[in-house]
Amino acid sequence: MNMDMFDAISNEVRRKILKSLQVPKSFSELLEELDIESPALAFHLKKLDGLISKNNEGKYTLTEEGKKALSIINMIESQHISLSNQTEIPMIIQYVDNFIVTENMLRKLKEKGRKLIIRDSNTVEFQAIDPNLLNDVLENIENVSTVKCPDELVNVISSKSKNVITIRTAGSSEEDKEGFLSRFLSAIFPSIRINNRLRIVYDGPLQTSNDLSIELDGGVVTIFKGEPHLLAKCVDMGDLDINNNTIRADGCYLKISYPDLNSLKININGGKVSVSEIKMNNLYVEIDGGIVDLNIAVQNEANISVDGGKISGQISFLPYKESKLLLSVDGGIGDVTLSLPDDISVISSSSINGGFVDLPKGRIGKNGVLYINASVDGGVIKVKENKGHTN
Structure with missing residues (x-):
């Protein structure tokens, strides 16, 4: 058995996928x-490359190698031999302009x-890190x-690198003398590379709902705001899934117009999402390596979690009793x-475990209250108020 096949079938989820695909199925x-979760399934499907493929209907099916792998699974399981070699899904950092790797981050991973x-x-900048820890965690x-790093990390990083143009050690550039925060926040959004094999797989209306979920x-x-419509460009049909109010995409370019919402949920595992000119009651964002850029209005709650990646832009909070x-x-x-009403109260709080937080100062107002809570564990949070704004 080759190592690629062993890696595929040693994972319980991937074994379940192979067993399930005795009958072709969609994402x-x-x-x-x-x-x-959708990102987890996408990760495991990529690991099964060569053992599965897509048919003319865009459904996943077993290849000849996949059928061999399934036979091996059935034979081994019939003999009650364990195949368990479970590994967690890696953190994938992708399409980021500047990213800093800390020892605390690697220890948690x-x-x-x-x-x-x-x-x-x-x-990508590596801070002072135990070389053995870096070797264990960095794939x-x-x-x-x-890549910028201390001298003692060069060997480890070089052995893990492919198509890296420059590896700089400390002191090799004047730019390395800049402060931590200025390097972090001077990032401008990169140009995301679009696969030139993309083709239009859908160009038509969307079902209207008060809630919209995007998984990328x-x-x-x-x-952006408009009548519900989707233009989707993907490598093939199977990379796009539209199910009621949820749109899932794998390596696609999507252009979505939609009216104001009750809630918008964004789950991004690499890539970039931009949202503009839409009003909503609630916003939920989870970023696991990727970029989200916002220019929106929220009334009730904006809940944003970043696990490697970047969230930026402007949020206008509409007058409300408690936001x-x-x-x-x-x-x-x-x-x-x-952007806040002039007469709103602001109450800010933070929790810092390595990193930097800068929040607006608290104030007393007469028309509702905005609670801001920031938690950082190796990273940067900067929230500022647009003083020129008036509601």
């Missing part, structure tokens, strides 16, 4: 049957049994322009500008 059918993968980014760095595993999504902005960053960047 959404697998998602419902396996009861796992190691505790969870997760690896770190960095790809398709501009600059690879690919398609990165510049690489690619670019632009959302909340909850920001959690674990190895990433939160850079948000607020």
Whole structure:
């Protein structure tokens, strides 16, 4: 048995996928049957490359190698031999302009049994880190322009690198003398590379709902106000799934127009999502390596979690009795500008475990209250108020 096949069948989820695909199934059918999150399913499907493929209907099916793997699974399980070699899904950092890797971040990943993968980014900076820890957690760095690191990490990073243009050690550039915060927040959004093999797989209306959910595993999504409509460009039909009020995409370019919402949920695992000119009661964002850019209005709650990646832009909070902005960053960047009514109360609080937080000062107003809570564990959160704004 080759190592690729062993890696595939040593994971319980991937074994379930192979067993399930004795009958071809779509992404959404697998998602419902396996009861796992969309990014997790996308990760495991990529690991099964060569053992599964898509048919003319865009459904996943077993290849000849996949059928061999399934036979091996059935034979071994019939003999009550364990195949367990469970590994957690790695943290994938992708399409980021500047990213800083800290020892605290790597220790947390190691505790969870997760690896770190960095790809398709501009600059990656490694702080002082135990080389053995870095070697254990870092899986690879690919398609990165510049890597900055201490001298003692060069050997480890070089061994994990592919298509890295420059590796700079401390003191090799005047730019390395800049402060931690200025390097973090001077990032400008990178140009996301779009696969030139994309073709239009859908161009038509969407079902109107008060709630909209976007799940992205690489690619670019632009959302703006308008009549409900979707233009989707993907490699093939199977990379796009539309199920009621949920749109899932794998490496696609999506252009979505939609009216104001009760709630918008964004789950991004690599790639970029931009949202503009839409009003909503509630916003929920989870970023696991990727970029989200906002220019929106929220009335009730904005709950944003960044686990490697970046959230930026402007949020206008509409007058309301009690509103909340909850920001959690674990190895990433939160850079948000607020537009607030002049007479709203602001109450700010934070929790810092390595990193930097800058929040607006609290104030007393007469028309509602905005609670801001920021939690950072190795990263940066900067929230500022647009003083020129008046509601």
